[in-house]
Amino acid sequence: MSDAYQAINWNLIEDQVDKATWEKLTEQFWLDTRIPLSNDLDDWRKMMAEEHQLVGHVFGGLTLLDTLQSQNGMSSLKTNVRTQHETAVLNNIEFMESVHAKSYSSIFETLNTAQEIDEIFAWTQADEHLQFKAQKINDVYHNGSPLQKKVASVFLETFLFYSGFYTPLYYLGHNKLNNVAEIIKLILRDESVHGTYIGYKFQLGFNELEENQQSELKDWLYSFLLELYENEEHFTHTLYDPVGWTESVLTFIRYNANKALMNLGQDPLFPDGADDVNPVVMNGISTTTSNHDFFSQVGNGYRLGQVEAMENQDYLYGLNDTK
Template sequence: MSKTYYKAINWNELEDAIDKSTWEKLTEQFWLDTRIPLSNDLDDWRKLSEEEKTLVGHVFGGLTLLDTVQSETGMESLRQDVRTPHEEAVLNNIQFMESVHAKSYSSIFSTLNTKKEIEEIFDWVHENEYLQTKAKIVNEIYKNGTPLEKKVASVFLETFLFYSGFFTPLYYLGNNKLANVAEIIKLIIRDESVHGTYIGYKFQLGFNELPEEEQTTLKDWMYDLLYTLYENEERYTEELYDGVGWSEEVKTFLRYNANKALMNLGQDPLFPDTANDVNPIVMNGISTGTSNHDFFSQVGNGYLLGEVEAMKDEDYLIGLEYMK
């Protein structure tokens, strides 16, 4: 008999049951932006000031860039170091959904903005110093980092760096504005919560196999990276939010989510900020359930998308639970 050339993936024989449970979670919460009635937000949009409209455009432009990095470079780099074939399948799913996220922002632009405004948004994205800096830092780690460093960069992106942008739609949702735009963001947050905990869990498996000295070195590198990213994120936040007076509140939100990223990686929090320090309007925006649109009424058997659940501290402890 000839030697096996290529092995088929067998989901009935699992090396890590978390791969299967994560796959099932991600497929259960599948969604597409085209089924959300964004045009229903046009009345709210017209009532915003020009400064607020510019903020929304820049926020979503920045998020588009980060999702593009994650879909084009991030998941590809993580796939090079998988522990199981099932992990690669999960990363394939994550990569596709990151592309869905990036495309969703364009759906928002095409609904709210003119062609000229969209071009101006993308010009701003391509020229913004702080946005390009964080994309470069993360991308360089994806290209040249160790397998564990890549996972750290991915978790920092998913659970921390996105949130300077997420603040805006969550704030408006908490004030009963732009509800359908926020619906998309809440669906993205739900995805990113799973992505961050799963990749953080895979990091912990590898980290726990390292000798103590190597763990210490990696932890020092991790916290140095977080400091670097946070300092840049402060400048980015000030450029975005100083004009509307939200900068300090956004920084609190960032520090809170930086701690969540560290928790996903099984590490101790760095900042003193907790959920109680975050603007309650934003936390209310996170916790409000979706409108539960029938996204698939014209497709297949017409099943409903489940509700977006509130983000809780335990959402970020999944990786820790996996380790027990």
């Protein structure tokens, strides 16, 4: 029967990267309910009003982008896959993006009043720069080519999230909001795998294009990145000018924009490297997380196995041998 429905067979793997990623993501599974966020309340009460607003808006923005990724991003990528196993991996990513979005609400519930939470979510709908990047990414998800959709996904997860990630990593480096930061580090570990995997799938398709098609796609890719970065500059000034962190955050953003390009197999655009990033934040960006005592603080130690996020080189072999 030519139209017979095909069952997914995990004993016959077309691309070993699909299997490796599935195993990595399932080993890394976590839920926000296991992190004792209330232990951060003493830190929270000592922080200034400007810091409270920054944290609320940062996590509000991340909630919006994770919502976009879970509701629209992965479903758009699933319309063009190479293998059934790739669909399974994207299903996993889609679910974890929902976990990420919910995690921020757990933070709000712990740290903020009901009135403050209402203000945060109203702000996410009203802020022009946050809405700009969400709408730009969403437009590609709805109207872009399959490879453009992968670019948008990698730019979102490896670049645009990081203006928000800076704040909890900065506080972690100053021994504040440690349990909030634990959630962020778990999210960072997931995003590292997501960006690397989708970037790898992009590279497979990109390498199959004719030279003129590659050139045209690269022109679009870099133009899109610059458009997003220009908006991100404005967004960062809005968030961080009140606390004086703007220039340091912009360096961090440019560094991660380069990482996004590397995930896509493209050359870095900005001069910023790891040595230029605030070392306190750079130390926090390590995707290993704390192992807390089960009866006091529960970090990722409750997981069945200790795993690290995938690095770029974990997938490089796949470009030469995908079978």
